[in-house]
Amino acid sequence: MPACPALFISGPASGQGKTTVTAGLAQLHRGLGRNVRVFKTGPDFLDPMILERASGMPVQSLDLWMVGEQGCRRLLAEAAEQADLILIEGVMGLFDGTPSSADLAVKFGVPVAAVISAKAMAQTFGAVAFGLARYRPDVSVHGVLANHVGSERHAQMLQESLPADIRWLGHLAPSDRIALPERHLGLHQAGEIEQLEERIAFTAQALANTALAELPAPVFFEPQPAQALPPLLDGMHIAIARDAAFSFIYPANVALLEALGARVTFFSPLANEPVPSGADSLFLPGGYPELHAARLAGNTASAETIRAHAASGKPIVAECGGMLYLLESLTDVDGVRTPMLGVLQGHGTMSTRLGALGMQAVDSKHGMMTGHTFHYSGMTTDMRPERHAVRQQTHAAGEPVFREGAITATYMHGYWPSNPALTAALFEGEAF
Known part of the structure; x- marks a missing residue:
């Protein structure tokens, strides 16, 4: 031991x-x-x-x-x-x-x-x-x-x-x-x-x-048996946005993708880097896009390749700030409105008040995935949620989860090791 x-x-x-x-x-x-x-x-x-x-x-x-x-x-x-x-x-x-x-x-x-x-x-x-x-x-x-x-x-x-x-x-x-x-x-x-x-x-x-x-x-600490994971993402190339605007990434989530057989690479929208060539799927994590909105709006190489990835029907998983980046615009606390990617219909608005905080989980045909939410923004959209997450303590409806083609977008930050099968399904573009 x-x-x-x-x-x-x-x-x-x-x-x-x-x-x-x-x-x-x-x-x-x-x-x-x-x-x-x-x-x-x-x-x-x-x-x-x-x-x-x-x-x-x-x-x-x-x-x-x-x-x-x-x-x-x-x-x-x-x-x-x-x-x-x-x-x-x-x-x-x-x-x-x-x-x-x-x-x-x-x-x-x-x-x-x-x-x-x-x-x-x-x-x-x-x-x-x-x-x-x-x-x-x-x-x-x-x-x-x-x-x-x-x-x-x-x-x-x-x-x-x-x-x-x-x-x-x-x-x-x-x-x-x-x-x-x-x-x-x-x-x-x-x-x-x-x-x-x-x-x-x-x-x-x-x-x-x-x-x-x-x-x-x-x-x-009692030793634990090794976790046996099937190669559900064997051979898949997953690109992850990672920089000061998109940095809310659990190390365990990346490790899970690799354990499922995926090859993971990183790119920086802030540095105007394109989506890595040959990427099968894309993850846009949370972070602080509102602090870098003007720069993101002017970085055409990143924007055009993300739009092309979405237009080709390839899967995208977007959480919180990553979801805001996919919307049509983002307005900061001073009322300055900046165009975003326009991949998803809707507009994000920053606030000085906490929008949501707490543990949540989302259900699917693969079972529950745990996670949490924490944001100072809201959004208006005509998109209809695929489903809602539920709050840990009350089981009341939590964050909406949107599905547009192969894109999954939500404010909830998922802890992917809680459900490897659902994680693989999301990056393969499958419905819930």
Whole structure:
């Protein structure tokens, strides 16, 4: 049974500094020559980009519903066979969501290091730490790290506020050299953050002399049998748009396409690259087309080859921002309207308000595929949905799924390993 030191980085809420601390810790141990594997809890594309830069390895998602317990077990066991340290970054607060970060930590026996922002807080820090440690007796708390600490005296007060049986893991002071910028969908993409490597290295150095830097105890992860997948996409060439405008891509999704036998290549609409020659099918992922709308509209080589691909009846799978790119136009929050590809009938409009957020799943003749939705835009169209996804908790109707010829378009981001047969069908252009 593979065993590996492992730690779950969580906190009482979002905004505590979990990503900053996880990235710094990964970089610290990587600098010591250790093989570090980092996972992110829940549906997320932005944090994993930063964590990948810190660890030097792809960052997979863990979620008991979207990925499934067996999928999580397989990913963790595979990592434990190769890694010297496993780090799992939580989502929101430790107990938020169903299933929560706490559920995941308990399921796999991983101790929790709680990151608590101590900004504008003194002895109440101890009460927050006490609540995190006592709320569920089945959660193993490794200790707490204070973030945004104003002075050594402040740190002393925080440490003294802790119950004797809750371990003090150290503290971080606020610094512009550590902070990661944010925008409407969360953190900025890794490639857009100025001096990202320097920020991560500075955090690693700040953590080096804390108790959090010590290797945690090994956790045993039960080995899982290899997943036998039929070659449903054997010989197929799938092209994926990938750049700053189209970057919301789960590594597990790409790995699945390859495991099903497909050859995967990438191209950049932002760089005006054409669809790769000979591509049988095309994936347009989510991202930030609204930030690059004018440039995308002027890149005729990409536009013409995508239109030609669609006109030839070849399959296209488009999610969220990729779907907006296929519409006739996209209007930004300032009211500026930019023409898009016009492959699908309809118009997208950006908003300053959240349009939808949450776990969803879509049913088909091949069964259910899990996923999630998260967008600050809406669309108007006369297209009739082929079906609707359903919300995880309420089973109410969720995002519409549109089918136009061999094109499948939806706001929902699918986690394709949850249904390999449906994934293959979509890229073969089959109906649901």
